[in-house]
Amino acid sequence: MAYSEGYEYHIHLSKGDIGRYVFLPGDPGRCETIAQHFDNPRFVNSHREHTTWAGELDGVPVAVTSTGMGGPSTAIAVEELIHIGADTFMRVGTSGAMQPETQPGDIAVINSSIRDEGTGLHYLPMEFPAVADLDLINGLVAASQKLGKNYHVGVSQSKDSFYGQHEPDSMPVAKHLHERWDAWVKGGCLVSEMECAALFLVASTRRVRAGGVMMVMGHHDFQPMTDAEKEASKVENLIPVAIEGMRQVIAADKARGN
Numbered sequence: 001m002a003y004s005e006g007y008e009y010h011i012h013l014s015k016g017d018i019g020r021y022v023f024l025p026g027d028p029g030r031c032e033t034i035a036q037h038f039d040n041p042r043f044v045n046s047h048r049e050h051t052t053w054a055g056e057l058d059g060v061p062v063a064v065t066s067t068g069m070g071g072p073s074t075a076i077a078v079e080e081l082i083h084i085g086a087d088t089f090m091r092v093g094t095s096g097a098m099q100p101e102t103q104p105g106d107i108a109v110i111n112s113s114i115r116d117e118g119t120g121l122h123y124l125p126m127e128f129p130a131v132a133d134l135d136l137i138n139g140l141v142a143a144s145q146k147l148g149k150n151y152h153v154g155v156s157q158s159k160d161s162f163y164g165q166h167e168p169d170s171m172p173v174a175k176h177l178h179e180r181w182d183a184w185v186k187g188g189c190l191v192s193e194m195e196c197a198a199l200f201l202v203a204s205t206r207r208v209r210a211g212g213v214m215m216v217m218g219h220h221d222f223q224p225m226t227d228a229e230k231e232a233s234k235v236e237n238l239i240p241v242a243i244e245g246m247r248q249v250i251a252a253d254k255a256r257g258n
């Protein structure tokens with residue numbers, strides 16, 4: 001460990017606090033909600049934006065640690081979780097719709113991410129793709145089907161500026177932002193969010209598995225959501241898919257003796 005205090009420098013966790021399977025929401029407030037789906041849920045620690053709960057799924061230790069928003073804090077959390085034994089990560093987050101077919105309340109299983117962010121460049125050159133692990137993708141697709149969700153599998157845009165997405169005209173680089181957004185949309189990018197690319201690139205570098213499942217919010221043309229759409233796109237509706245997705249990964253690992 002780089003900073004030896006008996007625990008990891010930012011997440012304030014030590015070996016033995018967590019198992020190998022970790023859910024990664026951005027929001028610390030989402031950790032307890034996710035942990036309520038575990039057997040024997042227990043609060044472990046909280047420092048800066050990183051809150052951790054632990055428990056079990058199907059007899060296997062699992063944990064949830066919040067990443068905070070954006071690539072830098074996500075990379076820190078994942079590096080430190082790897083130091084203490086985690087090797088399978090699932091981002092559980094919110095995202096903005098980018099296609100007419102990505103409707104509020106739909107599920108986006110992320111298979112790869114546009115590297116519209118800076119953290120990944122501290123790991124791998126831009127030519128290296130940010131891709132999710134197939135075990136996580138398969139588990140999340142199986143979970144979405146089992147739970148009867150309207151789901152999509154595809155690309156997320158991982159960006160560094162929330163307001164570059166939502167208020168591009170207020171930015172001096174508005175033309176650049178519009179041109180690139182238009183290209184992402186024309187390329188079929190499903191949703192916009194802020195952490196998957198960094199997560200996938202850290203995971204590739206460290207030879208661990210990572211995937212992401214996103215709640216779709218908003219509309220591709222930025223029209224406001226109706227009250228029913230707001231209700232449908234509550235992040236709580238995503239959590240059962242993530243939990244079932246991780247169960248599928250755990251079951252596949254057990255079947256393979258992994």
Ligand SMILES: O=P(O)(O)O[C@H]1O[C@H](CO)[C@@H](O)[C@H]1O
Pocket residue numbers: 025026027068069070092093094095162192193194195
């Ligand atoms: O809901 P989370 O997981 O935080 O994800 C999304 O929400 C935040 C922006 O509102 C960014 O972190 C973005 O990626």
Ligand SMILES: O=c1cc[nH]c(=O)[nH]1
Pocket residue numbers: 094095096097162165192193194217218
């Ligand atoms: O529109 C959205 C919604 C969630 N997160 C984002 O980054 N953008």
